[in-house]
Amino acid sequence: MELYYKNIYEIHNMLRRKELSCEELTCTILNRINNIDEKLGAYLTIVKESLSEAKAVDRKIGNGDYIEPLEGIPYSLKDNISTRKIKTTCGSKMLENYISPYDATVVERLKKNILVGKTNLDEFGMGSSTENSAYKITKNPWDLTKVPGGSSGGSAAAVASGLCFFSLGSDTGGSIRQPAAFCGVVGLKPTYGLVSRFGLVAYGSSLDTIGPITRNVYDCALVLNHISGYDTKDSTSVNRGKKDYTKGLKNGVCGLKIGIPKEYFHDGIDNRIKEKIIEVVKELEKKGAIIIDVNLPHTKYGFFTYYNIATAECSLNLSRFDGIRYGYCKNEYDNLNELYSHNRTLGFGKQVKKNIILGTNSLIKTNYEKYYEKGAKVRTLIIKDFKEVFKKVDLLITPTTPTLPFGIGEKIKDPIKMYKSDILTINANISGIPALSIPCGFIENMPVGVQIMGGYFNEEEVLTCAYEVERMRGEITWNTSL
Amino acid sequence: MSIDKNTIKEICKIAKIHLTNEEIEEIEKDLNPIVEYMDSMDELDLENVEPTYRVFDSINPFREDEVKESLNHEDVFANTENREGNYFKIKG
Numbered sequence: 001m002e003l004y005y006k007n008i009y010e011i012h013n014m015l016r017r018k019e020l021s022c023e024e025l026t027c028t029i030l031n032r033i034n035n036i037d038e039k040l041g042a043y044l045t046i047v048k049e050s051l052s053e054a055k056a057v058d059r060k061i062g063n064g065d066y067i068e069p070l071e072g073i074p075y076s077l078k079d080n081i082s083t084r085k086i087k088t089t090c091g092s093k094m095l096e097n098y099i100s101p102y103d104a105t106v107v108e109r110l111k112k113n114i115l116v117g118k119t120n121l122d123e124f125g126m127g128s129s130t131e132n133s134a135y136k137i138t139k140n141p142w143d144l145t146k147v148p149g150g151s152s153g154g155s156a157a158a159v160a161s162g163l164c165f166f167s168l169g170s171d172t173g174g175s176i177r178q179p180a181a182f183c184g185v186v187g188l189k190p191t192y193g194l195v196s197r198f199g200l201v202a203y204g205s206s207l208d209t210i211g212p213i214t215r216n217v218y219d220c221a222l223v224l225n226h227i228s229g230y231d232t233k234d235s236t237s238v239n240r241g242k243k244d245y246t247k248g249l250k251n252g253v254c255g256l257k258i259g260i261p262k263e264y265f266h267d268g269i270d271n272r273i274k275e276k277i278i279e280v281v282k283e284l285e286k287k288g289a290i291i292i293d294v295n296l297p298h299t300k301y302g303f304f305t306y307y308n309i310a311t312a313e314c315s316l317n318l319s320r321f322d323g324i325r326y327g328y329c330k331n332e333y334d335n336l337n338e339l340y341s342h343n344r345t346l347g348f349g350k351q352v353k354k355n356i357i358l359g360t361n362s363l364i365k366t367n368y369e370k371y372y373e374k375g376a377k378v379r380t381l382i383i384k385d386f387k388e389v390f391k392k393v394d395l396l397i398t399p400t401t402p403t404l405p406f407g408i409g410e411k412i413k414d415p416i417k418m419y420k421s422d423i424l425t426i427n428a429n430i431s432g433i434p435a436l437s438i439p440c441g442f443i444e445n446m447p448v449g450v451q452i453m454g455g456y457f458n459e460e461e462v463l464t465c466a467y468e469v470e471r472m473r474g475e476i477t478w479n480t481s482l
Numbered sequence: 483m484s485i486d487k488n489t490i491k492e493i494c495k496i497a498k499i500h501l502t503n504e505e506i507e508e509i510e511k512d513l514n515p516i517v518e519y520m521d522s523m524d525e526l527d528l529e530n531v532e533p534t535y536r537v538f539d540s541i542n543p544f545r546e547d548e549v550k551e552s553l554n555h556e557d558v559f560a561n562t563e564n565r566e567g568n569y570f571k572i573k574g
Contacts, residue, residue: 097561099560099561101554101557101561102553102557192538193538206536206537232543235540235541236536236538301523301526304520307516307520308520315497319497324564324570324572325558325561325562326561326562329562329564331563331564336572336574339572341498341499342500344497344499348499353501353505353509354509354512356497357490357497357509357513358513358516360493360497361489371520373533374523374528376534376535377528377531377533377534378523378528379533379534380531380532380533380534381531383534383537416515416519419516431537432537
């Protein structure tokens with residue numbers, strides 16, 4: 001297997017045994033980016049300083065010092081996660097030249113890693129195909145005519161094509177899991193509050209979550225070990241102490257109660273995808289899992305809740321972009337109003353403007369009760385559904401996406417169709433529960449993701465089940481023809 | 483209730499975004515199916531349901547009132563042309 005497709009555990013051992021230097025490793029990744037990213041379009045910024053960082057790790061190994069399991073491993077970051085001294089554009093013209101004065105907490109927690117670049121995304125995380133970036137369109141590594149999903153499409157494509165060993169994405173309504181499913185990689189949206197959001201450029205503050213995108217479950221658990229944990233800089237961070245998420249991976253699923261919610265297997269889902277998920281469930285049953293049919297009656301209202309809450313929060317969060325302290329600024333104006341309007345009109349793209357308008361509409365005095373507050377009330381019912389169901393089962397299994405990866409340009413003109421790409425993922429954000437997507441097979445040579453959801457802070461069992469799915473599925477043969 | 487051109491114009495004023503007539507037309511076409519769908523949401527009885535704005539209650543994490551290092555001024559002002567000394571300056 002090519003070096004750039006190896007798993008983190010193998011790479012760590014090679015570094016430790018001095019079979020490979022961190023500089024060689026980083027050079028391999030940078031060369032691969034150089035060779036194929038023009039076709040793929042996963043990266044917006046490449047970090048040239050990564051080689052000197054790698055040399056520092058080599059010196060440490062040379063001195064015989066201990067290196068941590070993740071240390072020196074090249075990774076990438078979705079470009080809405082703030083990095084000091086490196087641009088953070090959010091895929092928007094608004095932040096074309098923006099350099100954050102501080103690192104996000106997750107970046108601080110990965111300081112011993114080698115950041116090779118910042119990845120492409122739908123502008124400010126708003127989209128499901130990475131076609132809404134102001135800079136480029138990212139392609140799906142399995143078929144360059146298809147989208148990689150979104151909004152963390154750059155991260156998922158980079159991981160799937162060996163352009164880094166792991167990436168961090170953000171998930172507001174499925175933006176980690178849907179691209180992970182489309183690109184054939186593992187994507188985890190942790191419980192809301194488990195990973196600090198400090199330094200993540202906010203889209204929907206009560207929904208946003210940072211999480212790992214990796215090529216296998218062990219790597220996912222390892223990255224979660226590093227990025228999770230309480231942070232006083234984020235008032236929504238939850239203090240639950242540190243855990244080692246790699247520990248229980250091999251526990252197996254014997255005796256685990258797995259719920260199959262019928263609302264996630266409706267007519268709008270591609271039948272072939274449904275069949276694949278049912279196959280996975282049957283295999284898990286053979287391994288001793290107890291399969292239970294369950295109901296989540298308010299599932300279908302997720303769309304209503306999500307678009308009221310996410311767009312309202314987006315309209316608030318994006319009100320900070322006035323071009324004065326940072327961001328796009330056209331210094332030709334007669335009054336303040338004109339300055340704000342110029343900057344926001346020229347800085348934001350079409351999808352962002354749409355979301356701001358929809359969200360502002362939900363929040364104006366005459367509509368507040370009808371839209372935003374109503375959305376928040378329905379949210380209560382959706383949360384109640386999950387709380388009830390998790391009294392009966394440990395985990396839930398569903399498809400991650402209703403369709404296979406779609407063609408570039410196919411849905412961009414149809415907002416409803418595009419929004420429906422997230423129909424199976426949004427309720428995990430609305431309720432704050434952990435949810436992971438793992439590839440479970442291929443249809444028409446395109447990967448299919450199965451989604452595993454758990455109760456609050458039950459990442460361990462979600463990962464254990466994912467590990468079992470991975471064992472049953474076997475190794476993925478990555479597309480090396482790029 | 484659909485979202486019409488005048489409503490979009492009013493919202494744009496609040497949101498400080500300027501749209502051309504063509505853009506307003508396009509947004510009206512795109513947003514109306516969503517707004518109509520939202521308006522059709524009256525089948526649920528929400529009379530006695532409390533809204534949830536946050537999944538978990540968050541508490542302000544206070545720290546000791548000690549002077550700590552703040553952001554580096556040069557890093558902060560590097561993102562603007564509107565600087566005078568250590569102030570952001572714009573025409574009123």
